Amino acid sequence: xIPNSTPNSVPNAVxxxxxxxxxxxxxxxxxDAGSRGAAGVVESEIVLNFARAIRQTLQxxxxxxxxxxxxxxxxxxxxxxxxxxxxxxxxxxxxxxxxTGPVGTVRTYSYGEIATPPVVSATGKPLxxxxxxxxxxxxxxxxGLIPWDRAQEAYLNASERLxxxxxxxxxxxxxxxxxxxxxxxxxxxxxxxAPAIAVxxxxxxxxxxxxxxxxxxxxxxAVTHAIVDFQVANGGALTxxxxxxxxxxxxxxxxxLGGAH
Amino acid sequence: xxxxxxWKIAILIxxxxxxVGVWTFPSLLRNVLRLRxxxxxxxxxxxxxxxxxxxxxxxxxxxxxxxxxxxxxxGALEPTxxxxxxxxDPAERSKQLIAALIARAPTGAQRxxxxxAELLQLYVLQDGxxxxxxxxxxxxxxxxxxxxxxxxxxxxxHTLGANVPGVSRLKILIHGQEADTLAGHVDLSVFFPVIAPxxxxxxxxxxAGGTASPASSTSPSSTLPSPVSPSxxxxxxxxxxxxxANGPPTPAKSPLTPASSSSPQPH
Numbered sequence: 001x002i003p004n005s006t007p008n009s010v011p012n013a014v015x016x017x018x019x020x021x022x023x024x025x026x027x028x029x030x031x032d033a034g035s036r037g038a039a040g041v042v043e044s045e046i047v048l049n050f051a052r053a054i055r056q057t058l059q060x061x062x063x064x065x066x067x068x069x070x071x072x073x074x075x076x077x078x079x080x081x082x083x084x085x086x087x088x089x090x091x092x093x094x095x096x097x098x099x100t101g102p103v104g105t106v107r108t109y110s111y112g113e114i115a116t117p118p119v120v121s122a123t124g125k126p127l128x129x130x131x132x133x134x135x136x137x138x139x140x141x142x143x144g145l146i147p148w149d150r151a152q153e154a155y156l157n158a159s160e161r162l163x164x165x166x167x168x169x170x171x172x173x174x175x176x177x178x179x180x181x182x183x184x185x186x187x188x189x190x191x192x193x194a195p196a197i198a199v200x201x202x203x204x205x206x207x208x209x210x211x212x213x214x215x216x217x218x219x220x221x222a223v224t225h226a227i228v229d230f231q232v233a234n235g236g237a238l239t240x241x242x243x244x245x246x247x248x249x250x251x252x253x254x255x256x257l258g259g260a261h
Numbered sequence: 262x263x264x265x266x267x268w269k270i271a272i273l274i275x276x277x278x279x280x281v282g283v284w285t286f287p288s289l290l291r292n293v294l295r296l297r298x299x300x301x302x303x304x305x306x307x308x309x310x311x312x313x314x315x316x317x318x319x320x321x322x323x324x325x326x327x328x329x330x331x332x333x334x335x336g337a338l339e340p341t342x343x344x345x346x347x348x349x350d351p352a353e354r355s356k357q358l359i360a361a362l363i364a365r366a367p368t369g370a371q372r373x374x375x376x377x378a379e380l381l382q383l384y385v386l387q388d389g390x391x392x393x394x395x396x397x398x399x400x401x402x403x404x405x406x407x408x409x410x411x412x413x414x415x416x417x418x419h420t421l422g423a424n425v426p427g428v429s430r431l432k433i434l435i436h437g438q439e440a441d442t443l444a445g446h447v448d449l450s451v452f453f454p455v456i457a458p459x460x461x462x463x464x465x466x467x468x469a470g471g472t473a474s475p476a477s478s479t480s481p482s483s484t485l486p487s488p489v490s491p492s493x494x495x496x497x498x499x500x501x502x503x504x505x506a507n508g509p510p511t512p513a514k515s516p517l518t519p520a521s522s523s524s525p526q527p528h
Binding site: 028032034035043077096097098099100101102105107109149178182184185186187188190198200202203 | 335336404405406407408409411414441442445446447448450451453
């Protein structure tokens with residue numbers, strides 16, 4: 001079922017008519033601080049600062065922006081999903097800071113329960129994989145309802161495009177970052193009925209919060225560029241995903257959500 | 262002149278001591294190196310004593326391909342071939358492989374599963390589903406984050422895929438229970454496809470930090486990239502550290518403009 005309660009957030013005004021709503025999700029919060037670095041860096045605090053900065057840049061472009069939390073609250077995965085699942089023309093970006101990885105690099109993920117990490121040979125050469133990933137079976141039932149638990153399945157292709165566009169921008173801003181986005185089974189994304197991505201910054205293993213804070217303007221710029229590109233590529237009008245494969249040529253709020261199946 | 266008796270005794274003792282030293286030095290050196298290489302935690306030491314190695318009547322020494330983290334490309338896995346006695350029974354074989362994945366990581370940096378993680382049980386169902394039940398140490402000690410959690414899952418899936426015929430998907434339980442996430446990020450409510458990667462003919466001859474890059478799947482930001490279908494999984498590869506210089510050309514970024522000037526209006 002769709003949860004009745006929504007986390008606290010203050011909807012922003014819609015300047016200049018860009019009707020795409022961007023829901024930014026600073027991950028963790030409350031007792032769940034996320035990753036912690038030796039220098040006192042706390043993931044839940046850093047991602048909230050990132051989200052606030054990205055919101056400002058997006059609003060400057062005329063987007064309506066919502067945050068899944070404005071302070072140190074800890075909304076559940078479903079609370080966060082419920083903020084976007086009732087909206088039309090919306091995209092979701094969840095923000096994380098990892099505990100590993102080269103500092104200053106950023107990775108973007110779209111949902112995929114596909115075990116396809118990059119695989120390289122001992123020499124670093126990428127290896128092909130023999131078996132195709134699982135079929136992306138549609139989650140849209142014969143009744144036209146999307147099971148809450150599999151809401152993202154109808155948007156996999158759109159999410160992958162948004163992730164690719166975002167990673168292209170991030171790779172330009174942050175040297176050493178991969179050129180392409182990757183699929184990952186990110187729990188938060190599974191229940192989002194809209195194009196949805198996760199952005200993970202490396203890492204909490206910095207000398208202090210300032211090292212991550214200095215990434216903020218470029219991160220905000222890159223994410224905003226990607227969302228502008230995504231909207232432009234969709235002609236500004238986001239439509240319902242094609243049944244069967246999900247995403248199709250357009251993306252959007254999708255069919256009405258059903259209860260949990 | 263005859264040597265004094267006490268000198269003879271002293272020389273004899275020294276000679277014996279030197280002989281013993283030479284005799285024991287190699288094993289002493291080996292032990293020192295082993296201690297330097299792999300610091301053993303209390304939990305590991307306990308397990309080594311309590312837990313018997315998994316052996317079955319059908320065990321046969323084989324070259325197994327295990328997937329640990331790449332040292333050259335962060336976020337990527339790398340196959341390593343090791344000699345391992347493997348059972349003919351898929352479930353026992355899978356247990357042996359996962360035990361080796363935990364216990365025999367070549368270096369700490371290549372480890373994908375915590376050293377203290379323990380595979381409590383593993384079943385293989387008739388439909389090819391492997392159900393692996395891990396101890397609490399897996400979620401509590403795996404580094405938190407999307408990349409590290411996904412690599413933990415994928416190292417298991419790839420290792421099973423490369424060595425256990427008939428296993429097609431993987432379900433991970435924590436202490437007998439279904440968990441929402443591994444460590445806050447990766448979804449454990451799903452079944453992970455078990456994929457068998459193979460080496461491409463050129464891969465072994467490629468220079469370090471290979472330059473192969475999935476250029477075909479990117480495009481300028483003004484147009485959408487081609488969707489990467491699951492069947493073209495080979496394009497989902499890490500460009501590696503060198504790819505920034507040799508990877509696909511990326512579009513020049515145009516400055517962001519205020520919404521009122523050039524932003525597309527909604528239809």
